Amino acid sequence: xxxxxxxxxxxxxxxSPADHAGFLRKRVERHHxxxxxxxxxxQRRWFVLKGNLLFYFEERESRExxxxxxxxxxxxxxxxxxxEFAFAIRFDDAGARxxxxxxxxxxxxxxxxxxxxxxxxxxxxxxxxxxxxxxEEACKSLAACRKSPRRSSSSSGRKRxxxxxxxxxxxxxxxxxxxxYSTWNxxxxxxxxxxxxxxxxxxxxxxPLPPRRRSAAGSATGSPAPGxxxxxLESPVSxxxxxxxxxxxxxxxxxxxxxxxxxxxxxxxxx
Amino acid sequence: xxxxxxxxxxxxxxxxxxAAEIRMSVPKKGSVxxxxxxxxxxxxxxxxxTDEAEPIGALLLEHCKITKEEDNVxxxxxxxxxxxxxxxxxxxxxxxQEWVEALKRASYEFLRRSLIFYRNEIQKMTGKDPxxxxxxxxxxxxxxxxxxx
Numbered sequence: 312x313x314x315x316x317x318x319x320x321x322x323x324x325x326x327s328p329a330d331h332a333g334f335l336r337k338r339v340e341r342h343h344x345x346x347x348x349x350x351x352x353x354q355r356r357w358f359v360l361k362g363n364l365l366f367y368f369e370e371r372e373s374r375e376x377x378x379x380x381x382x383x384x385x386x387x388x389x390x391x392x393x394x395e396f397a398f399a400i401r402f403d404d405a406g407a408r409x410x411x412x413x414x415x416x417x418x419x420x421x422x423x424x425x426x427x428x429x430x431x432x433x434x435x436x437x438x439x440x441x442x443x444x445x446x447e448e449a450c451k452s453l454a455a456c457r458k459s460p461r462r463s464s465s466s467s468g469r470k471r472x473x474x475x476x477x478x479x480x481x482x483x484x485x486x487x488x489x490x491x492y493s494t495w496n497x498x499x500x501x502x503x504x505x506x507x508x509x510x511x512x513x514x515x516x517x518x519p520l521p522p523r524r525r526s527a528a529g530s531a532t533g534s535p536a537p538g539x540x541x542x543x544l545e546s547p548v549s550x551x552x553x554x555x556x557x558x559x560x561x562x563x564x565x566x567x568x569x570x571x572x573x574x575x576x577x578x579x580x581x582x
Numbered sequence: 583x584x585x586x587x588x589x590x591x592x593x594x595x596x597x598x599x600x601a602a603e604i605r606m607s608v609p610k611k612g613s614v615x616x617x618x619x620x621x622x623x624x625x626x627x628x629x630x631x632t633d634e635a636e637p638i639g640a641l642l643l644e645h646c647k648i649t650k651e652e653d654n655v656x657x658x659x660x661x662x663x664x665x666x667x668x669x670x671x672x673x674x675x676x677x678x679q680e681w682v683e684a685l686k687r688a689s690y691e692f693l694r695r696s697l698i699f700y701r702n703e704i705q706k707m708t709g710k711d712p713x714x715x716x717x718x719x720x721x722x723x724x725x726x727x728x729x730x731x
Contacts, residue, residue: 325661384589
């Protein structure tokens with residue numbers, strides 16, 4: 312099967328930031344033609360994780376990766392190897408080899424396992440959908456606020472809420488969001504004073520990993536890969552998923568209306 | 583460059599986000615449009631001969647440009663080789679538009695940007711970081727402004 316390898320290699324080495332990178336020792340897999348093992352050996356490689364792709368290079372400065380592991384559908388497990396700080400990337404397929412990797416220490420190993428477990432496209436999509444929903448709900452409750460009866464005491468509270476810099480008309484528009492050609496103006500996104508305080512700790516849990524992709528039941532040998540088979544374990548991109556320039560406009564209108572109303576109330580004095 | 587072809591082939595058999603028979607050409611001299619089964623799965627576009635179970639090829643859809651060309655036609659090219667185009671001739675203009683939209687959203691990079699966008703919007707509206715509850719707010723890939731170096 313052909314792959315657009317040149318482009319893939321370019322993606323590996325271009326300056327788009329990696330999600331994780333570092334040295335790992337990779338176990339060399341040998342073919343066991345004979346009864347006895349030839350002993351395990353490891354090669355030190357520079358690993359770079361970008362999205363759901365794990366690249367490895369001979370050296371940190373190498374211009375091209377020597378290899379790639381497509382991570383979709385994998386599991387990452389700690390490993391019973393003779394080596395300390397070893398973990399393995401495994402796939403569902405019975406005959407598939409595992410990639411056994413060894414980190415420099417406990418912290419490095421944990422960081423890699425964490426990063427790799429959440430590297431799948433499926434996982435990312437799950438989180439994005441979840442946030443999409445949350446944003447919708449945040450907007451709905453904002454609209455509900457608008458409709459509820461007002462009293463002077465609560466109106467001042469609401470006024471403060473509406474004058475929150477968060478509700479400035481949304482200026483930052485992602486214009487063309489093509490893959491890698493985004494003209495997104497990320498500089499404008501940060502609201503004044505927005506701080507991402509992190510209260511990590513306690514019983515926070517990441518969203519559950521989506522079920523691993525398994526071969527579609529219908530893909531019997533000999534039949535051409537069918538089209539949209541009903542997804543048993545996960546749904547394809549929902550037709551309701553709006554591209555977010557549309558979403559942007561929708562929210563922008565809501566907020567513009569709110570602002571106008573608030574400004575009018577200001578002029579009239581508080582009801 | 584070595585890669586785990588077996589897993590990629592397995593991925594090609596998964597339920598697709600989108601699949602259709604579309605006439606396609608590759609950026610090679612003398613290449614003509616041929617009917618192919620084209621299948622979008624996560625950030626890969628697989629293409630098959632219509633009567634075969636295994637794909638002829640796969641395109642990783644990162645750092646690519648999806649262009650609406652003339653009637654019913656769109657193309658995919660990659661950032662470092664913009665003249666080399668994979669062309670797709672759809673049955674209808676509508677189908678063409680659908681594919682263009684779907685492919686533009688098909689990259690991991692796009693998802694990442696969406697996530698950062700929603701995170702930021704929710705934070706602005708509610709004052710809370712929605713990723714905190716998942717314990718992933720510190721991860722590099724979700725940081726605003728961490729990219730586009």
